[in-house]
Amino acid sequence: MSRVLIIGACGQIGSELTYKLRDIHGNDNVIASDISFSNLDVVNSGNFEILDAKDYNAVKVCVEKYDIDTVYLMAAMLSATGEKYPMRAWDLNMNSLFHVLNLAKDGCIKKVFWPSSIAVFGPTTPTNETPQHTIMEPTTVYGITKQVGERWCEYYHKQYGVDVRSLRYPGIISWKTMPGGGTTDYAVEIYHKAITESQYKCFLSENTKLPMMFMDDAINATVNIMQAPSKNISIRSSYNLAAMSFTPAEITDSILKHIPEFTISYEPDFRQQIADSWPKSIDDSLARKDWKWEHTFDLDAMTDEMITQLQKKYSSSEKVS
Ligand code: NAD
Numbered sequence: 001m002s003r004v005l006i007i008g009a010c011g012q013i014g015s016e017l018t019y020k021l022r023d024i025h026g027n028d029n030v031i032a033s034d035i036s037f038s039n040l041d042v043v044n045s046g047n048f049e050i051l052d053a054k055d056y057n058a059v060k061v062c063v064e065k066y067d068i069d070t071v072y073l074m075a076a077m078l079s080a081t082g083e084k085y086p087m088r089a090w091d092l093n094m095n096s097l098f099h100v101l102n103l104a105k106d107g108c109i110k111k112v113f114w115p116s117s118i119a120v121f122g123p124t125t126p127t128n129e130t131p132q133h134t135i136m137e138p139t140t141v142y143g144i145t146k147q148v149g150e151r152w153c154e155y156y157h158k159q160y161g162v163d164v165r166s167l168r169y170p171g172i173i174s175w176k177t178m179p180g181g182g183t184t185d186y187a188v189e190i191y192h193k194a195i196t197e198s199q200y201k202c203f204l205s206e207n208t209k210l211p212m213m214f215m216d217d218a219i220n221a222t223v224n225i226m227q228a229p230s231k232n233i234s235i236r237s238s239y240n241l242a243a244m245s246f247t248p249a250e251i252t253d254s255i256l257k258h259i260p261e262f263t264i265s266y267e268p269d270f271r272q273q274i275a276d277s278w279p280k281s282i283d284d285s286l287a288r289k290d291w292k293w294e295h296t297f298d299l300d301a302m303t304d305e306m307i308t309q310l311q312k313k314y315s316s317s318e319k320v321s
Pocket of ligand 1: 007010014053092116117118152157173178180181182
């Protein structure tokens with residue numbers, strides 16, 4: 001039985017990964033950790049530790065305390081926040097990765113999951129059906145940290161045999177935990193505002209097409225790549241991963257099928273430039289071939305689920321207050 005540590009477990013993806021891994025491995029075998037108690041649902045769902053991913057000794061002590069063999073490193077500073085604090089983004093995103101890779105290199109843990117992002121691509125990358133291997137000249141600090149991180153993952157695998165696995169997540173959309181400062185956050189906020197105010201002011205322009213994925217698919221992809229036999233993992237930098245691509249105008253049309261009075265306005269800010277540097281769609285055929293990746297949710301299926309779950313959430317919080 002695997003003993004798992006999730007670092008950054010209170011975040012948008014880490015929280016749902018924690019619940020899923022607790023289901024798979026059993027509550028006692030999954031240790032959630034974060035720098036603060038920012039998500040009480042996660043904190044109260046089982047073992048939880050306050051842990052700074054930048055502190056090598058603290059991570060090592062936690063790994064030894066719980067006899068951890070697998071680490072999911074979900075802590076990072078995301079694209080939009082990273083542009084505000086470039087040095088802090090570099091410090092967190094790179095040092096946390098080195099700490100975990102070095103623990104694996106030294107035999108303290110056996111397996112590592114570390115997420116990359118479509119932010120590794122840049123304005124010179126082919127934008128449609130972006131291939132696995134292509135030009136990568138990211139222009140954000142976040143994208144630079146992910147690209148460099150990918151290189152180090154591959155290096156640690158080749159030089160030291162570290163079993164590290166990685167996915168280039170597209171924008172992830174979910175209803176349980178709010179996103180943490182990325183360029184695709186609009187695609188979560190829009191559902192909340194559609195339900196609570198029937199209107200939304202979008203920080204990207206109406207025809208900005210980006211690759212996106214519903215959380216359930218992202219969690220399944222993460223679990224699947226980690227469960228795949230090592231011989232099936234041909235990419236040790238990070239796999240392209242895709243489900244759907246849409247624009248703010250297209251998500252609006254999907255929402256209008258449920259909330260006909262919904263209106264959207266557009267006021268692009270600094271995040272438009274980031275979005276414009278990213279691909280519109282991703283070729284993930286290698287993930288589909290190597291470890292049989294398949295997505296489930298398209299835009300309308302995701303909209304159904306988001307609206308159903310958020311309506312329940314808001315109506316139960318109204319009853320409480
Ligand atoms: P998030 O911002 O929602 O969560 C990150 C978590 O890390 C937060 O709970 C935060 O408190 C924690 N954290 C910050 N500093 C820490 C530290 N020093 N030590 C320990 N914990 C710390 O991020 P997310 O959206 O859940 O993203 C998880 C991973 O997936 C990141 O590597 C991110 O780059 C990647 N990713 C996310 C998306 C997306 O759309 N959400 C897309 C592509 C890649």
